[in-house]
Amino acid sequence: MSVPLESGDRKILIIAGGMLLVFIAIALRFAPTPAQRSSGIPSTYSSSSDGAKAAFLLLKELGYNTARWEMPPGELSRKAEEVTLILAEPLLPASGQDLQAIHEFLREGGTVVGTGAAVAKLLPQARTSPYEKPGAKWKAYHPVLPSPLARDAQEVTMEPRLRWAGSGPDQLAVYAEGENAVVVTYPYGRGRVIWWAASTPLENAGIAKSGNLNLLLNSIGPRQGRQVLWDEFFHGQRGSLWSYFEGTPIPWGLAQCGVVALAVFLTFGRRAGPIRAPQVESRLAPLEFVETLGDLYHRAHAASAAVSIEYQRFRYLLTRRLGVPPSASIAQLHEAVRERLGWREPGFYETLQHTERALRDPNLSDADALSIAQALEQYEDLWQLKPRKSEEKRAWRNRSHE
Numbered sequence: 001m002s003v004p005l006e007s008g009d010r011k012i013l014i015i016a017g018g019m020l021l022v023f024i025a026i027a028l029r030f031a032p033t034p035a036q037r038s039s040g041i042p043s044t045y046s047s048s049s050d051g052a053k054a055a056f057l058l059l060k061e062l063g064y065n066t067a068r069w070e071m072p073p074g075e076l077s078r079k080a081e082e083v084t085l086i087l088a089e090p091l092l093p094a095s096g097q098d099l100q101a102i103h104e105f106l107r108e109g110g111t112v113v114g115t116g117a118a119v120a121k122l123l124p125q126a127r128t129s130p131y132e133k134p135g136a137k138w139k140a141y142h143p144v145l146p147s148p149l150a151r152d153a154q155e156v157t158m159e160p161r162l163r164w165a166g167s168g169p170d171q172l173a174v175y176a177e178g179e180n181a182v183v184v185t186y187p188y189g190r191g192r193v194i195w196w197a198a199s200t201p202l203e204n205a206g207i208a209k210s211g212n213l214n215l216l217l218n219s220i221g222p223r224q225g226r227q228v229l230w231d232e233f234f235h236g237q238r239g240s241l242w243s244y245f246e247g248t249p250i251p252w253g254l255a256q257c258g259v260v261a262l263a264v265f266l267t268f269g270r271r272a273g274p275i276r277a278p279q280v281e282s283r284l285a286p287l288e289f290v291e292t293l294g295d296l297y298h299r300a301h302a303a304s305a306a307v308s309i310e311y312q313r314f315r316y317l318l319t320r321r322l323g324v325p326p327s328a329s330i331a332q333l334h335e336a337v338r339e340r341l342g343w344r345e346p347g348f349y350e351t352l353q354h355t356e357r358a359l360r361d362p363n364l365s366d367a368d369a370l371s372i373a374q375a376l377e378q379y380e381d382l383w384q385l386k387p388r389k390s391e392e393k394r395a396w397r398n399r400s401h402e
Contacts, residue, residue: 012263012266013263015263016259016260016262016263019259020256020259020260023252023255023256023259024252024256026252040089041089041091041235042088042089042115042199042202042203043232043235043237044056044068044232045232046204047204048204049203049204049205050203050204050205051203051204052088052199052202052203052204052230053204054204054207055202055203055204055207055213055216056068056230058207058213059220059228062217062223063223064220064223064226064228065226065227065228066227066228066229067227067230068229068230068232068237069085069229069230069231069232069233070232070233070237071233072097072098072101072233073094073098073101073102073105073233074097074098074101076101076110076229080105080106080108080109080110081108081109081110081190081191082225082226082227083105083110083111083226083228083229084110084111084112084113084219084220084221084226084227084229085102085110085111085113085229085231086113086220086228086229086230086231087112087113087114087115087119087122087231087234088113088114088115088116088199088202088230088231089115089116089118089119089199090116090118090119090121090122090231090234090235091118091234091235092235092236093121094122094234099122102122102123103124103188105191106124106188106189106190106191106192106193107188107189107190108189108190108191109189109191110191111192111193111194111220111221112192112193112194113196113219113220114193114194114195114196115195115196115198115199115202116196116197116198116199117161117162119195120195123193124188124193125166125168125171125186125188125193126193126195127164127165127166127167128162128164128165129162129165130161130162130163131160131161131163131180131197137159138157138158138159138200138206139157139158139159139160139177140155140156140157140210141155141158141175141176141177141182142154142155142175143174143175144173144175144176145172145173145174147172147185148218149174149183149185149194149215149218149219150174150175150215150218151218152211152214152218153211153212153214153215153218154211155210155211156175156183156201156209156210156211156212156215157200157201157206157209157210157211158182158196158198158200158201158206158212159198159200159206160182160197160198161197161198162197163179163180163181163182163197164181164182164184164195164197166184166186170186170187171184171185171186172184172185172186180197181197182196182197182198183195183196183215194219196215196219200212201216202216303364303365303366303368303369304358304359304360304361304362304364306369306373307358307359307364307369307372307373308359310372310376310377311355311359311372311376314376314379314380314385315333317380317385317387318333318337318379318383318385319333321341321383321385322336322337322340322341324336330352330353331349333352334348334352341383343383348379351372351375351376351379354372355376358372
């Protein structure tokens, strides 16, 4: 049995369906393709030709204690002499604290293997310049001096775009072609810096070329008792849960679920929500009510009636405070005020007499009525006759029942 839809529900479903189609189209348009994943960054998460996933997994298979590093450099282990940090083509800029942390890591005995041009900004005493033969493609380089880095690697293949330009006495070029030094090592503090002109020897497309794997293993150091941290922090991986979902269709899927949930809520809420009568607000504010009532008394020339209402309220509050009968005369009220409240000031008895005469005066003016009401209000304030609002409402409610 089909349930007929109201026009409003039909509009909501049409709008929600249209938004859902838009989200699906955007997700399909911006979903990463194999070609787009090749970003030129040697990330251990990338299986493209310029990624470094193969080298990362190979180190694990060879028994190296290898892990991705997605934390700031300040969180590096204090046992720096047992750690090798690989900085392969850092992408994001480093802060001053990051630089200090890397330099401190080296001074404490750590080893840093850095590749590319951007890494020179992170390494101490590093200077690079453009390659003398720009556009070099996969060129073979041979060691120019004996070094542990060249063990079983008499030839390495890389695609350099720059060369080392430092001239320190401790900076030794291991692989070079003329003035183009492409692998350099030098000590810093108790640690050591190893710089490659390019990361191609550890990329998926270059790790299998002659000598490249041995160069990587020689740069890392002995397998026993050493931890290898492969930096992903400067590749944009910040170690949060959201970082695992970025670049996947999951965020768009969550957005689509949100649109569907919102459409269901709006459709069901309009049908099953509580029915409440609209609140009717008074068009008159309290002050407008007082002005309207005063205008009625003025038009009816009933100033004495207004005085009567105020006088009755005053007598009720006063007799209740003094504990005298409500029918007490003004003389009795005056005497009770003197005895029980200690009031000795003149004028109260005259005010009561003036009020009694005003009650019987049909021609009482508005000004006289206002003056009497103000005088009674003044005595209420002086003797604190006015109760709190809750007590006053209860007292008037009891009087109405009587």
